[in-house]
Amino acid sequence: MSELEEEYRLDYFEEEGFVRKECTDCGDFFWTRDTGRETCGEPPCENYQFIDDPGFPDEYTLEEMREAFLSFFEENDHERIEPYPVAANRWRDDVLLTQASIYDFQPLVTSGQTPPPANPLTISQPCIRMQDIDNVGKTGRHTMAFEMMAHHAFNAREEVGDEYAYSGEVYWKDETVEYCDRFFESMGADLEDITYIEDPWVGGGNAGPAIEVIYKGAELATLVFMSMEADPDGDYEMKDGNRYSKMDTYIVDTGYGLERWTWVSQGTPTVYEAVYPEMIAFLKDNAGIEHSEEEEKLVHRASKLAGHMDIDEAEDMEAARDNIARELDVSKSRLEDLLEPLEDIYAIADHCRTLAYMLGDGIVPSNVATGYLARMVLRRTKRLCDNVGVDAPLDELVDMQAERLEYENRDTIRDIVRTEVEKYRETLEQGGRRVERLAKEYAEKGQPIPTDELVELYDSHGIQPDMVEEIAADFGTEVDVPDDFYSVVASRHDGGQAFEEEEDEDDRLADLPKTERQYYEDQYGTDFEAVVLDVFEREGEGDDGETMYDVVLDQTMFYPEGGGQPADRGTLTTDDTSVKVSDVQIEDGVILHRTDDELGKGDIVRGKIDRERRRRLMRHHTATHLVVHAAREVLGEHVRQAGAQKGIDSSRIDVRHYERIDRETKEKIEMVANELVMENTTVQQEWPNRHEAEEEYGFDLYQGGIPAGQNIRLIHVSEDVQACGGTHVRRTGDVGTIKILNTERVQDGVERLTFAAGDAAIEATQRTETALAEAADILDVAPEEVPETAQRFFDEWKDRGKQIEDLKEQLAEARASGGGSGEEVEVGDSTAVIQRLDADMDELRATANALADEGKIAVIGSGADGATFVVAVPDGVGVNAGEVVGELARKVGGGGGGPPDFAQGGGPDAEKLDEALAEAPEVLQQVQNA
Template identity: 50%
Template sequence: MLDEEYEDITYFKENGFYEKECSKCGKTYWTRDSERETCGDPPCDHYTFIGKPIFTKPMDLAEMREYFLNFFEQRGHTRIDRYPVVARWRDDIYLTIASIADFQPNVTSGLVPPPANPLTISQPCIRLNDLDSVGRTGRHLTTFEMMAHHVFNSKGKEIYWKDKTIELCDELLTELGADAAEVTYIKSPWAGGGNAGASVEVMVGGLELATLVFMNLKESKNGTIDVKGKMYEKMDNYIVDTGYGLERFVWASQGTPTIYDAVFPTIVQQLTNLAGIDHELNDPKYAQIFANNAQFAGIMDVSGSANLAELRKQVADSIGMDVDELSRIMDPMEKIFAIADHTRCLTFMLGDGIIPSNVKSGYLARLVIRRTIRMLTDLGVDVPLSEIVALHIDNMPEYPEFEDNFKVTEEILALEEEKYRQTIERGRKIIQKEAVRYQEKGEKLPLEKLMEIYDSHGIPPEISKEAAKEVGVDVEFPDNFYSLVADMHSESGDKDEAASGFKYTEKLERLPLTKRFYYDEPERMEFEAVVLDAFDDYVVLDNTYFYPEGGGQEADRGMLMAGTFVYDVIDVQMYNGIVVHKLNMVDKELLINRGDMVIGQVDKKRRMAHSRHHTATHIINDAARKVLGNHIWQAGAQKTESRARLDISHYKHITQEELNEIEMIANKTVMENKKVQFENMDRTEAEQKYGFGLYQGGIPPGKVLRIVKVGSDIEACGGTHCLSTGVVGPIKILKTERIQDGVERLEYAAGEAAVAAMQETESLLRDSSEILSIQPEILPVTVERFFEEWKELQKENEKLKEELAGARTIKMMQDAEKIDDFSIVVSVTKGDGIDSLRMAAVEILKNENAVAILLSESDGVKAVAAAGKNAIAKGIKAGDLVKIMSQAVGGGGGGKPDLAMGGGPDASGIEKAKTEALSKIKETLSS
């Protein structure tokens, strides 16, 4: 453990604290109260601040945030702006879960400097792992602001460490008016994200207000320090990582029964009005119920395997109240509290550009949306989600960006509500089918299947339970269902595995990094280099002008010349900074050795096509943002020689008018012939200057970023580009399609490829016009007229077919063989399709005593059988007859007792098919 990491903390000894062991849980804690026996953390202690605020002055969110930030500014910390709640700078998590997440991994690892040191921030965070506890415990939130002060120390440059951190916390609480004797600091070693360190939890009145982490360890196989079952070693740098809960500080300052009454008083009141619920905290008896409930709500955490009904009973017993009466009061209010919280969560999610979908952060947004809609439905509140979000925005003037983006947010929520309704309508049958299937096996519908159904079809467990009950099946799901689902989707699997799969990795480990000159001289296509190694069909050079595949751009191709030998370069890849050239060795021997001088020649036409398409991608992405909104985010891209594609996050299909506008803006940027600018910048400086839109095309590694500016688009990009937008040439959008929910794909061509694409389109128009002997400009009108005429002819054709079938049927019935009262129709023709045979069979079925076997030699054999009502009663089934006929011609078929269809490829068996089917009819009728 980390006991030794607490030994150098002198603040407690020097300021009258007693080190104690909690009489209930056994944890070590520090307190100024010599008589205290418990640590202050529920359930060892209940809330004591309800009705008796901890701080002198009640504050709202804005007041408390400003107080905190100003406090640390006055003590030498630089205030920095918040980061988005979607962690654009990370490839391991989707949402910003703590203030320290803003600086991971690059700042915390020491790779890049922090934006300020020391610094203070109030960072909005989202955590969904306690989703089912929100509203029920009185304290849980999905969205919260983590007020913090951070210090990034390094060897020889310490700003402050453990004692000063605790001193600042103590001073802050005292200034706010907390009773110093009530404050406890609990020893609580921390580990997470590959790091660990000593930590203390700060408790006042039974409420955890802050956590002070002293991060100085990193996970290591060779480590000697055991923290929670993993081994760690000391880092060169050491970090003060603090977290102060803004909402909890506000709650502590007001002493309201729940955190929701303190944080969302206006929203809660408006929601209770809409639901027709009286939530009058001025009523002493009513307020006391909530206060008592909140004081014991520390046990109401359903994020684990706890059962809500059992927990509710424990709370009811603790406050001396009937559990049913407590549930009657608390259930609707818990939904109100959760809706208030969830809609604030959505305000941040959608306001920061998350588009609901079935993947990544979009999945989590949709999860919150659908849970909120479900609770509104339970309360009978019929109000658009956007109206509640608008209330939050009105109460958060410190975030003007949410007001700016509200039009998009409103439209997204309206579409999501409609999708949810459609999901429920089609989902009931899906769940009923699954429930019955498991019941027939004598099993209950397992949790894994419920979660799979939610993942695949979006059917909430409450709906699943209702739908299954309609078919007599009981379905059970845990109270923490949504937390489990959220936990499954909270981390990304998109980490880069650059060197994986290359079988010669060990050969590269001893080589120096390749000098890459394709950025320095982008128009140079011929160069000299020294061979560092050559093996199999791969060559590694000391420098190269060949661009290796990356960033959605295909690799360069070209030639390597060694003396009189010439080799085609067919692929180029980079592994951990070393560029590997793959040669075409078909019918050749590799006669290149280490130390040889070679000449490389890049295929200029291919390179220019890639550069045009890469620059065009930046231009198209920027134009899409201007037309569709600032929420547009690149979800993927590919640049080839003949065309390119860009996948963007968007909540609906792109219209043709929008496509035209995007194309027009893109080509205006080209015609402006703006210089494409390149700049290498320190990562932190670039993020502060340009924001996280830099990472549209992915998150490049390293301390220094290559910044590419194309018009008003600014991104960190490692691709090759044109030197000015004019070189891109014309940009032509070829098509758009939805590749998955929430992601639209644009395909386009630039330069010569665009001209070729337009010429191909013109050729199609010209050829079509020539076939119709008309001018191209009247082609649409002519095609429309021909189409309408074709539809009329189709109708007339169907009508004639029906009349012909009727006439043929009359003839068939006249020629039918009679067996007792039954008419046996047998017909073998040539050229009739299955539809013609079916229409004839339908006519024959009008006679309840008729049986028909109809065969036609048409692309093999088509077979249709029909049996009237009385024939079926006698035991004749059309499906059996079709099977007999189909098997005789080498095929298969089937259908209903009255009408069936089939056939097979072997026309030589048609006579056998007729004979065997007729025999079956006669045998059945005579039995």
């Protein structure tokens, strides 16, 4: 850290008369105007000083505080930026949720590939930190959802010129600290009370000096000066033990906690009371929580103490509670009875805000990714509500927050919450029954429910161990919950990790110029001329191991595989030869044409792409945009594309939605999509600046992934606008027609729509029509009558099955009582009937049973399908049917068995059946004697 010491010697500190001191408690270095100060000011070195004694002259609500911050920086030449979604995985694939304002600009802006939307800028970014979930409500200061107010400046060293998307210095450390000071000043804070602690920052491969800003015991801001990157040969060793070196870009990354600032301005005992006063009042009232004046005072004092204590760890919670109780001179249980309901209520308010952010930004609960996080939060919130006795519907509670956050899709949010609560209820109900059965079972055995059953219940059925304990208690059953339960569950999930294939990078490839993409200039073009720049030999890459070639041209009409659109095919022709193009890929802007034969470097070639294939792909691509657009219109604004694949005969898109799409809904989507086709509007492409595009259309542009670069290609189809690199038809009418073939649920919360466009749609319709016509033909009715007729046939078929069953029974009885056909022999005191009857197993069984009912041993053999035997023995006769069958079956090369009074068996050698039956009397004798 000492290596960074110089980094903190700011001119600003000097001019303002700051002194650098070492905290007498924790040893951290800090800067202050107060020369007499000894500690850094941050808990646990010091306590909160703002509770019941607000830090600013005026109280602020959340909204007022946000506005105060943003307008302060606006007045100081920062541009105000609209917040990004909380679902960060919409623009980056390394994280799920937005956890800080800087996430908005990673990785493209921070690495200098893409310019920032404004420079410098200010923003208040909603964030969600799931890792704090257990502390929410309990510590008085943790929230899962919060807004990070920030100002950012993106700088690049002068000497690197215009290599990056921004250049030069906007401002750096001195100005950043000065802004912080002046903002405090504008709020009416006492500047003597502020300390700036030196606290270098490391994260995500970057690092830099950073400063924590403490005021009245609360950390109100962090000023990060991101300027280093991981580098084994770097000059600086940071606190993570790795070495870092300076980057060409350096970025001001600040974070001011909106909730903290609001809290400090109000001086309430907990942050929740400052942030959600109305909601907490509502919840208290709804849960029927009333406190006497004395209790009220106790709670107030307890909250104050809790706020002072450092209880980040769950284990410390118990101890902290003990200390608080002692200090207040009440019993721990009394304190818990008072505080626990309040803690639940604080958590509910916070979780509802989290849910409002998540669902409002279009996350659909599911078993994957952010959807799963949303489901976890929702279920946890529901449990908290049940626990504390809040009976207001959850969708209403979430809506209260959604309304405050000014989301427009509130109806959808409520719908999603209702659906999800209902799903949870069903899961609990089913799980409850399952646990009851288990509890009963183990209660009878007098054993506790073992751990592996618990793991199974949790892992496969989503039932928490505490719920098992609760239900088991009703049956007096113990439950064996190990302390490391969740790690036992985790160990079940250990498995082989897929390893990534590494491809050899060709240096020659890197030196080639980017191929000119003619397919954008003329999407209908199929013929072109080009010069061969290079040819790569690919040995053994062909389907049958033959050598293939990757041809690089200066320009091409061939569309390389991308954005779910397969590559074009066609031919490249010179005066001497013609080669087939079977695949086209793009690598770093260089387009590779996979061919079956060699071309010479410098050759001039005529390219020709498979026109019909391309047309079909274009129709399907435009149709994809139409179907997504139609799905949004029918299902709701939350609908997002979750993957797509275009094809020749059909295409599919996966769409996020919280319910199954039934046939009626499917037809509605199909209708809307086809209406757009019939409108026959033009399909337009443009290449606007990415930030202008984002500003105008929002993040919903990026349905199929986020492209890099300053300018992005937009495709306008009707009202729909998407960032897209694919080829499209000129007018929607050129799609012809769209037929949705199928909908399936590919994951929870993700529906797959398979559809065909143009001639492929007609073909698909014809296929189903043919199937129907053939079915109608077989039934000999008109196609419209197929369902009714099929129903009638099915019913009749069932009826007849029952009749046949009946008749066989009667036949068997008649045979048994009529006797005659079978050979009767005496076995001990009883009579055995040995009979050959070439019929199926059911019939043999019925006959044998009927004989046994008359008190006779039945040995029936059939040669209908191989050789089969049934042996039935009446009650009280000492012959083991299983053994008899076993013996007989062996003679026909098979086996058999069953209970002593009824057995069946057989074997493949039907011609030995009579022989076996002839020996049956002997077998019976033997078995009886044995």
